[in-house]
Amino acid sequence: MLWICKQCGFRESVRKYYWRCPKCGAPLDVEYEGSWNPRGKGLARYASSLPVSPTKTLGEGLTPIVKMKINKIKIWFKLEYLNPTGSFKDRGASLSLYFAKKLGYKTAVEDTSGNTGIAVTAYANLYDLKSIIYMPKQAPKGKKNLVKILGGEVIEAPSRAEASKMVLEKIKEPGVFYVAHIWSPLFIEGNKTIAYEAFEQGFKHGVLAVPIGSGGLLLGVYRGYKDLFNWGLVKEIPFILGIQGCSVQPVYTAIYGKPLECGESTLADGIMVSNPPRVKEVVDVIKRYGNIVLVNNDEIIKALKILYKHGLIVEPTSAAVLAGILKALDYGIIDPGDNVLALLTGSGLKTHDILDKFLNSR
Amino acid sequence: MLWICKQCGFRESVRKYYWRCPKCGAPLDVEYEGSWNPRGKGLARYASSLPVSPTKTLGEGLTPIVKMKINKIKIWFKLEYLNPTGSFKDRGASLSLYFAKKLGYKTAVEDTSGNTGIAVTAYANLYDLKSIIYMPKQAPKGKKNLVKILGGEVIEAPSRAEASKMVLEKIKEPGVFYVAHIWSPLFIEGNKTIAYEAFEQGFKHGVLAVPIGSGGLLLGVYRGYKDLFNWGLVKEIPFILGIQGCSVQPVYTAIYGKPLECGESTLADGIMVSNPPRVKEVVDVIKRYGNIVLVNNDEIIKALKILYKHGLIVEPTSAAVLAGILKALDYGIIDPGDNVLALLTGSGLKTHDILDKFLNSR
Numbered sequence: 224m225l226w227i228c229k230q231c232g233f234r235e236s237v238r239k240y241y242w243r244c245p246k247c248g249a250p251l252d253v254e255y256e257g258s259w260n261p262r263g264k265g266l267a268r269y270a271s272s273l274p275v276s277p278t279k280t281l282g283e284g285l286t287p288i289v290k291m292k293i294n295k296i297k298i299w300f301k302l303e304y305l306n307p308t309g310s311f312k313d314r315g316a317s318l319s320l321y322f323a324k325k326l327g328y329k330t331a332v333e334d335t336s337g338n339t340g341i342a343v344t345a346y347a348n349l350y351d352l353k354s355i356i357y358m359p360k361q362a363p364k365g366k367k368n369l370v371k372i373l374g375g376e377v378i379e380a381p382s383r384a385e386a387s388k389m390v391l392e393k394i395k396e397p398g399v400f401y402v403a404h405i406w407s408p409l410f411i412e413g414n415k416t417i418a419y420e421a422f423e424q425g426f427k428h429g430v431l432a433v434p435i436g437s438g439g440l441l442l443g444v445y446r447g448y449k450d451l452f453n454w455g456l457v458k459e460i461p462f463i464l465g466i467q468g469c470s471v472q473p474v475y476t477a478i479y480g481k482p483l484e485c486g487e488s489t490l491a492d493g494i495m496v497s498n499p500p501r502v503k504e505v506v507d508v509i510k511r512y513g514n515i516v517l518v519n520n521d522e523i524i525k526a527l528k529i530l531y532k533h534g535l536i537v538e539p540t541s542a543a544v545l546a547g548i549l550k551a552l553d554y555g556i557i558d559p560g561d562n563v564l565a566l567l568t569g570s571g572l573k574t575h576d577i578l579d580k581f582l583n584s585r
Numbered sequence: 586m587l588w589i590c591k592q593c594g595f596r597e598s599v600r601k602y603y604w605r606c607p608k609c610g611a612p613l614d615v616e617y618e619g620s621w622n623p624r625g626k627g628l629a630r631y632a633s634s635l636p637v638s639p640t641k642t643l644g645e646g647l648t649p650i651v652k653m654k655i656n657k658i659k660i661w662f663k664l665e666y667l668n669p670t671g672s673f674k675d676r677g678a679s680l681s682l683y684f685a686k687k688l689g690y691k692t693a694v695e696d697t698s699g700n701t702g703i704a705v706t707a708y709a710n711l712y713d714l715k716s717i718i719y720m721p722k723q724a725p726k727g728k729k730n731l732v733k734i735l736g737g738e739v740i741e742a743p744s745r746a747e748a749s750k751m752v753l754e755k756i757k758e759p760g761v762f763y764v765a766h767i768w769s770p771l772f773i774e775g776n777k778t779i780a781y782e783a784f785e786q787g788f789k790h791g792v793l794a795v796p797i798g799s800g801g802l803l804l805g806v807y808r809g810y811k812d813l814f815n816w817g818l819v820k821e822i823p824f825i826l827g828i829q830g831c832s833v834q835p836v837y838t839a840i841y842g843k844p845l846e847c848g849e850s851t852l853a854d855g856i857m858v859s860n861p862p863r864v865k866e867v868v869d870v871i872k873r874y875g876n877i878v879l880v881n882n883d884e885i886i887k888a889l890k891i892l893y894k895h896g897l898i899v900e901p902t903s904a905a906v907l908a909g910i911l912k913a914l915d916y917g918i919i920d921p922g923d924n925v926l927a928l929l930t931g932s933g934l935k936t937h938d939i940l941d942k943f944l945n946s947r
Binding site: 264265280281282285286287288289302305306307308309341344345346348349369372373374528531532533534535536570571572573 | 626627642643644647648649650651664667668669670671703706707708710711731734735736893894895896897898932933934935
């Protein structure tokens with residue numbers, strides 16, 4: 224397995240860990256020989272097509288798909304929120320923390336406003352590593368509590384940006400592993416397994432609706448279907464419908480040249496990533512294989528109510544995906560006859576505080 | 586399919602619904618021809634061995650098993666908390682609400698202090714039924730919120746007993762389906778699928794550690810393994826280790842003739858059922874196939890910390906199971922060499938308020 228940098232051409236056999244290219248600072252990827260040989264359960268089912276093969280599990284992966292008709296369109300919801308810590312982040316965390324253990328690290332650190340902190344702490348526990356999570360003050364209380372109760376150390380920062388600065392200081396110490404989920408190729412590799420599973424669950428073509436935060440989820444499912452295409456298992460890459468919130472729209476802006484005024488999307492806190500390091504690759508994928516829509520709080524609340532009314536307990540960020548599908552339908556970007564796979568990324572069980580506000584606004 | 590009453594011998598073809606025997610008031614069972622023919626996903630996989638076969642799904646069932654060594658004993662944890670609404674109650678709710686819809690009911694009602702209310706509301710939504718949940722005032726706020734946000738009507742009662750009285754008034758109205766999970770044979774039937782899955786996941790003999798509230802979970806997994814035994818698939822029924830909390834110990838008392846002084850178990854709110862209607866059958870199963878231990882808050886907290894330290898995010902009631910296993914090990918009821926299957930029943934993602942208290946007590 225090699226580290227490779229698509230920007231400067233850096234290549235090195237993977238013997239040590241880099242959270243980004245040591246030469247030019249761009250995000251790294253990993254290169255290895257993958258093949259299709261699914262067997263067994265969970266992420267380990269796809270060991271032959273992953274760069275590392277975790278030895279332990281908390282039950283991540285093989286999430287169910289449920290099919291529902293909503294506003295006349297048939298949607299396949301993939302319930303990523305039924306992963307062990309309540310979000311798809313468990314897939315990347317599983318690979319990443321296993322890798323940290325394998326390389327001999329003792330402590331994992333991460334800057335995050337929520338779900339990733341819980342996932343990192345849980346998998347750090349699984350591999351007997353210490354975890355320190357830098358979170359902005361305004362992160363949901365429930366998510367902070369969950370990190371603490373799992374035994375992770377929570378360090379509060381005045382803001383998300385400040386949290387990142389603090390973590391960069393911390394990793395100067397020896398033995399400290401920076402998970403860096405918005406940079407890490409291991410999170411993208413973990414997310415490929417969503418595509419592999421969806422394929423085995425019967426989704427072979429159609430529209431893939433996916434929220435864009437760092438872009439790691441979109442790139443993961445894209446690369447997963449690209450693998451399936453290269454192995455001759457699907458005839459085409461699905462149409463990729465990217466969804467961002469109106470408040471933070473770096474990918475939309477990069478594609479269309481300027482931002483679109485469409486309101487606020489503060490409810491979609493999970494996808495508010497201002498400067499995703501892999502924006503260029505995300506833009507390339509969307510230009511070639513799909514399109515992007517933006518959604519605001521009103522649309523998210525409307526979609527959230529529909530999902531709850533169908534018994535799907537997601538967090539508000541996940542509702543952005545359904546909001547995006549309904550908007551794309553309105554705009555004619557997708558068709559009522561399309562097969563749509565929608566990734567529901569995070570659990571609504573964690574978000575009492577947000578639920579409370581939502582209840583009061585009813 | 587027949588309704589049967591083991592107490593008074595009542596038998597009737599299932600054309601209408603009874604929440605208990607219309608002749609003598611005892612809990613009913615259902616009689617039907619089951620066979621082993623697993624195919625497909627979720628609960629539908631076991632359609633050939635279930636009395637009713639739900640047409641819709643929220644992704645319930647096929648929960649993962651993870652194996653861990655804790656205090657020198659190897660435990661298989663079955664992660665029932667990864668069901669769609671965060672507890673094993675989804676299995677029974679899936680069968681029960683489908684059945685209500687099939688019989689033409691419009692409204693489902695239930696008295697519960699938590700998880701069942703969320704499950705009932707979600708599955709009522711799935712089948713487009715209205716739901717009204719009677720909850721005691723002191724039920725966890727997060728759980729009440731979740732019922733409300735799913736669109737269920739929450740009616741607060743001064744106490745758990747008062748909630749039951751109110752529901753019995755309500756069901757005098759026509760078209761109102763009383764889920765009655767602590768009475769319903771459909772919840773026991775749903776829980777049988779836990780045994781079927783565990784068998785397919787490799788658990789063929791050993792110790793089955795299961796918390797006892799109403800007894801429906803214990804009876805479900807027992808009857809599931811009894812089916813497997815009758816079909817010649819396993820050679821024996823597993824040893825059944827029942828676990829109750831010290832505060833509410835009706836099964837223990839019925840077995841040993843008098844209660845045991847062992848402290849408080851208020852953290853195990855999910856298993857505090859004072860008068861389980863099927864106590865006699867539970868006692869019979871335990872006397873013949875296993876034993877029972879009682880646990881208190883200190884032991885539950887200790888077990889909860891161990892589970893969190895391993896990355897398993899359960900609610901405190903679920904930790905009672907691990908506490909019970911460790912106690913049974915101390916007492917020599919089970920052996921370090923035993924294969925133990927432990928059912929972890931409810932998600933810790935919902936219980937911020939309880940987590941908060943727990944955090945503060947650290």
